[in-house]
Amino acid sequence: MTRSLSSKLTVYAGLAGLGLLAALAAGRPELAVMAAPFAFLVCAGLILGGDPRVEVSVDLDRARALEGDELTLRIVLRAARTVSKLEALLLLPPGLSLAEGENPVAIRLPRDEPRTLELRLRCERWGGYVVGGVLIRAQDAFGFYAYDARVEPDRELKVFPREEALRGLIRPQETQVFAGDEVSRRRGEGIEFADLRQFAFGDPVRHVNWRASARRNQLWVNERHPERNTDVVIFLDTFTEVRRDGSSTLDLAVSAAATLASRYIRRRDRVGLVSFGGLLRWLRPGTGLVQLYRIIDALLDTEIWLNYAWKDIDVVPARTLPPQALVIAVTPLLDERSVRALLDLRARGFDLAVIETSPVPFADPGESEVERLAFRLWKLRREALRSRYHAAGVAVVEWGDGSPLERAIQEVTAFRRHARLARV
């Protein structure tokens, strides 16, 4: 612990010295009487004071939480000497806030008697945090010395974005070869009825549709759609974000990406992630709980990195974007590089859907006429951009804070039901 001298000690010592010298000079014992308690206190403080050697340990009740959850953090303090006043301040990173308890707080810490401070923390924002940083200041009984120490944070906490409730998901145009929950457009072994065709050599007898065969007087068999898995790549645009009042387009994007990844993996699809921005990061498509945790971990580390380098879709490794994969882009459509990259993906034949984390609610229309005009022009340019995507057969839906993701998914589904693929 670092010891620092209080100005109180200097003042008291000065007063004591001044009083004693004045008493001698004036020959008045009363002045010595006045100085004596100060001198006595200074001597007692200097003799009895010493490093209290405070030990601090921090404990979190869990290492993972969901956005909005509350968790308990315990600070256990123990001292080798009695500390009459110990101030403790828990350093909270932005994104975590105090829900219950006092921070900072001043307590008395008796010798060798551990005291536990219990604080409830609220996880305001998703992300990876290292918590447990504590500043402590112990004062000696007379307030002459302060002993400061800083405990470095070492408890890792992962706050996952809260999942949105979804009833349906965007259906990809093509499925893969493995079994899954998506009804394929192809025909094969499955449950969903597809069509009737004439019996061919090798068809199993259980596929024969006896009613149709009796009507046509020849053997007809049922054809079915098989249930297959799909490849889904979540394309996260991290070039830029718009932030206002603690919320941002990136927060929305991460929340949507986490929800979609979780839902697709739950139905045994292979899900990959491309974080396309100043820093390019990717995860090849995979399935299972481990893949979900990989994706969530990658999402938690998502940040905006300022980068002026031009990037196009060629920088993304080919195996990250498997053929016939459904690419769901979550983007504010603000950076020209990501706008071009998505159109490029579409031109290469990828099945693309765009969920636009709309920056419009985050922007201020301005007060003057010129500012409002500029705002309207900007919105019109965005409309024009969306039209370019629509013309290419890509569904683009606006999704903002406050509206459910389900609505955006339903809009994409409705668009894809009627849209035709177009060549770009």
Added chain:
Amino acid sequence: MIPAAAALFAAAGLALHPALSADRRVWLIAALGGLAVVSLAWALVMRWTTPLAWALALLGAEYAAWLAARGVDVDTRAPLYAAGLLLTAELAFDGLERSVVRSDVEVVARRGLQLAGFAVGAVAVGSVVLAAATIPVGGSVALTVLGVAAATLALALIARLAQ
């Protein structure tokens, strides 16, 4: 806020007593007392230690001026005045601290007891010193030099311990 107000109240009490009971040099004593209270108020508002030290020194100076105006009689209430000055100093230093840290009830209660203990202790120490000072041992230059040396030694010892 409470310690600061209590410190000001105590300082005002300490400043008023000599000013009201003096027969001579009333204006000087009152001016010293008033300056001390103003200086303390300034220190508490600005959270500065320097005006606080000045305030305590001025209260002592006011008392010394009152003693000088009073004559040769020894003031037997000096230990009480010393306790008052110590209490004022302790409360003022408490008042200087930022109040963003919420103190435990136990901390506040023990601090109250400590202040009471300091006051009683100051009266006791002051009485012992006063009793020792009134023992007739005669006066001489050698004894005065010894006193100055003892005071200097005490200060040097304090400075050494503080390092």
